[in-house]
Amino acid sequence: MPTETHENPAPETIERVVREGQLDGAIVTCLAACEVEYDGRSGGYLGPGDRLVVAKPDGTLLVHRPSGHQPVNWMPGGATIKVEEDGGSALLYARRSNPNEYLRVYLHEPHLLTRFDADDTATYQERGTEAEMHEYIEQNPETAIEDGFRVVEHERESVYGYIDFFGKDAEGRPVVVEVKRRQATLNNVDQLKRYMGLYRESNPDVRGILVAPSASDRVQRALRDDGLEFVELSEFAVETRESSEKTLSDFL
Amino acid sequence: MFKAIVSAETLKTTLDSVSVLVDECKVHLDEDGIEIRAVDPANVGMVDLRLSAEAFESYEADGGVIGVNLSRLEDIAGMADSGQLVELELDEETRKLHIQIDGLEYTLALIDPDSIRQEPDIPDLDLSAEVVIEGKDINRAVKASDMVSDHIALGVDASDELFYVDAEGDTDDVHLELTTEQLIDLQAGDARSLFSLDYLKDMNKAIPADAEVTLELGEEFPLKIKFPIAEGQGSVLFVLAPRIQSD
Numbered sequence: 001m002p003t004e005t006h007e008n009p010a011p012e013t014i015e016r017v018v019r020e021g022q023l024d025g026a027i028v029t030c031l032a033a034c035e036v037e038y039d040g041r042s043g044g045y046l047g048p049g050d051r052l053v054v055a056k057p058d059g060t061l062l063v064h065r066p067s068g069h070q071p072v073n074w075m076p077g078g079a080t081i082k083v084e085e086d087g088g089s090a091l092l093y094a095r096r097s098n099p100n101e102y103l104r105v106y107l108h109e110p111h112l113l114t115r116f117d118a119d120d121t122a123t124y125q126e127r128g129t130e131a132e133m134h135e136y137i138e139q140n141p142e143t144a145i146e147d148g149f150r151v152v153e154h155e156r157e158s159v160y161g162y163i164d165f166f167g168k169d170a171e172g173r174p175v176v177v178e179v180k181r182r183q184a185t186l187n188n189v190d191q192l193k194r195y196m197g198l199y200r201e202s203n204p205d206v207r208g209i210l211v212a213p214s215a216s217d218r219v220q221r222a223l224r225d226d227g228l229e230f231v232e233l234s235e236f237a238v239e240t241r242e243s244s245e246k247t248l249s250d251f252l
Numbered sequence: 253m254f255k256a257i258v259s260a261e262t263l264k265t266t267l268d269s270v271s272v273l274v275d276e277c278k279v280h281l282d283e284d285g286i287e288i289r290a291v292d293p294a295n296v297g298m299v300d301l302r303l304s305a306e307a308f309e310s311y312e313a314d315g316g317v318i319g320v321n322l323s324r325l326e327d328i329a330g331m332a333d334s335g336q337l338v339e340l341e342l343d344e345e346t347r348k349l350h351i352q353i354d355g356l357e358y359t360l361a362l363i364d365p366d367s368i369r370q371e372p373d374i375p376d377l378d379l380s381a382e383v384v385i386e387g388k389d390i391n392r393a394v395k396a397s398d399m400v401s402d403h404i405a406l407g408v409d410a411s412d413e414l415f416y417v418d419a420e421g422d423t424d425d426v427h428l429e430l431t432t433e434q435l436i437d438l439q440a441g442d443a444r445s446l447f448s449l450d451y452l453k454d455m456n457k458a459i460p461a462d463a464e465v466t467l468e469l470g471e472e473f474p475l476k477i478k479f480p481i482a483e484g485q486g487s488v489l490f491v492l493a494p495r496i497q498s499d
Contacts, residue, residue, distance in 0.1 A: 185373055185375070187373040187376075188373075246496055248291060248372060248493045249295055251375040251377060251474050251493065252373050252375050252376075
């Protein structure tokens with residue numbers, strides 16, 4: 001049985017389930033009307049309200065309110081989580097010694113207590129990051145950019161920030177490369193132009209290349225007008241995410 | 253160097269347009285005016301605000317960026333009655349903003365701009381439809397939709413040449429259609445996208461009822477909302493990411 005649930009659990013039940021969960025490596029959650037106190041580097045108090053309390057076997061304790069993605073109070077992993085009886089109701093607390101801090105959750109009305117023997121060995125793999133594109137260009141400069149291109153410096157510091165790649169082409173001309181993981185924008189063109197300004201003075205032959213999974217006609221035109229080039233790395237085009245909430249970065 | 257005098261109304265309108273999305277922001281103090289660009293923490297709504305030097309009673313700046321706690325500055329601006337003038341002066345050495353309102357002096361500690369979330373890039377979008385509408389009509393649509401739902405669909409029907417608003421709740425629905433006669437202008441192209449009302453409600457708060465508001469829309473694309481402030485001496489652009497309808 002990977003789960004165990006108790007409706008309106010008594011303080012003794014909460015004490016037992018939390019203690020066993022911590023020992024056996026199970027996640028224990030409690031939906032409850034509770035009050036929260038924090039003592040440590042600072043102090044804090046959260047009055048009564050309905051919340052979701054999560055005790056993870058690594059000693060992480062989280063208190064979630066009905067909205068928001070972050071817990072309102074938490075104790076990171078490594079804390080000791082225990083339950084004591086406090087005036088007829090359960091007091092769930094987490095303590096850490098360095099720094100010395102306490103998170104106390106007074107479970108006045110615990111509605112539902114669950115134990116979940118969760119088994120999760122997968123690791124999260126993020127796809128299409130800019131770091132992956134950098135690695136690909138560094139290892140395959142000629143396939144990624146053009147024949148004869150070699151990287152002189154990865155992430156060269158400049159007054160305007162880090163230039164992704166500074167290289168030389170087959171003819172020995174300096175090349176400034178700016179890498180973007182999403183569809184290239186006019187802002188990216190401006191950024192590349194700023195970098196070019198640093199080199200054009202001393203060497204008018206310097207070339208500028210914007211690398212991205214794709215670029216609109218408008219962006220390609222802007223690049224052409226400024227004598228810059230575009231290299232498409234379409235293998236890094238981001239897959240469409242099946243999600244109801246889009247963010248503005250999805251449209252950059 | 254930054255020294256300016258501005259009417260309390262203009263200052264409040266400016267701050268309100270940005271504070272609906274973020275608590276703190278960077279303010280660029282350029283020679284020809286100020287610019288603020290910010291995105292909310294969830295990266296769903298952004299604002300790009302410009303206020304030209306002409307919107308001020310007097311204005312002197314030579315470039316530079318300051319970081320501002322908006323609610324603090326709004327509180328101070330709230331001390332001014334309408335019609336009163338607010339004097340702003342940056343102390344470069346202490347990095348504080350001196351604010352004077354009719355003898356009242358307030359020294360506002362600024363925030364290190366590097367500690368404020370990076371300014372967003374404005375998405376470069378080709379949107380198929382453009383609607384010019386009165387601010388009060390947006391307010392009406394948002395208010396009615398909010399009674400039934402937490403999201404709202406905005407669309408343009410190209411063949412019937414109309415702009416429409418749909419909000420579907422669990423039990424009740426709201427539908428509003430505005431034809432070319434009721435709109436100030438319409439450049440029709442088929443468009444429909446769904447948006448979170450939470451964001452739209454906040455953005456709506458910053459839109460003056462009598463403003464001519466330009467909406468740009470596409471198919472499941474971000475919405476652009478543009479309107480003038482400070483008697484046309486400034487402009488606000490909001491961009492709001494859509495929700496994608498799940499089937």
